[in-house]
Amino acid sequence: TQLLEQSPQFLSIQEGENLTVYCNSSSVFSSLQWYRQEPGEGPVLLVTVVTGGEVKKLKRLTFQFGDARKDSSLHITAAQPGDTGLYLCAGAKAAGNKLTFGGGTRVLVKP
Amino acid sequence: SQTIHQWPATLVQPVGSPLSLECTVEGTSNPNLYWYRQAAGRGLQLLFYSIGIDQISSEVPQNLSASRPQDRQFILSSKKLLLSDSGFYLCAWSAQGARETQYFGPGTRLLVL
Secondary structure, three states: OOOOEEEOOEEEEEOOOOEEEEEEOOOOOOEEEEEEEOOOOOOEEEEEEOOOOOEEEEOOEEEEEOOOOOEEEEEEOOOOHHHOEEEEEEEEOOOOOOEEEOOOEEEEEEO | OOEEEEEOOEEEEOOOOOEEEEEEEEOOOOOEEEEEEEOOOOOEEEEEEEEEOOEEEEOOOOOOEEEEEEOOEEEEEEOOOOHHHOEEEEEEEEEOOEEEEEEEOOOEEEEEO
16 A cells, blocks of 8 residues: 555646646655656656645746645646656655655656 | 765576675765665665664565665675566665655666566
């Protein structure tokens, strides 16, 4: 059973469209991270959110941490082919050394 | 700046052969170190993590073991590989003061035939 559920599992859109990826849990996390991974490479950290209700923007990417710190979303505006990849969310529990990863959302942006 | 290296990048091994994957970190001291396995296109499963030399925790029962002979070196091993050991193996590090933020190596793709 995944502690962090990501949806959808796969998303295919045209260049210029918007998309949202969700990361949900019944557990509370002290922080939540989003990573992007390209085939054959390691995940690259995009953002860390730590405060309930927090919103962070990274160019066309907007990340939100839920008020109760149980869920998060990633919104991409005007997606480009370079946004294609596997998006992973990962949560950290307070006083822990480990991250729990979601199952990932594969995003394909077609030119 | 910190960098993390993994080798080899790709490995094809027969069933029953031994395995040794190496991970090293540069530019930081006393990092937390992690080994993950990733099924194709899916999330990461934590296999082992280490908070210091010879301090290793195993997350799932399996055919693999880990060792940390030096502060910035983390090794994943097996005495006899199984077909089910095939996958993409990722090493990661985090700072002691910011353990929730992990940085990943380039990964090793292992194919057991």
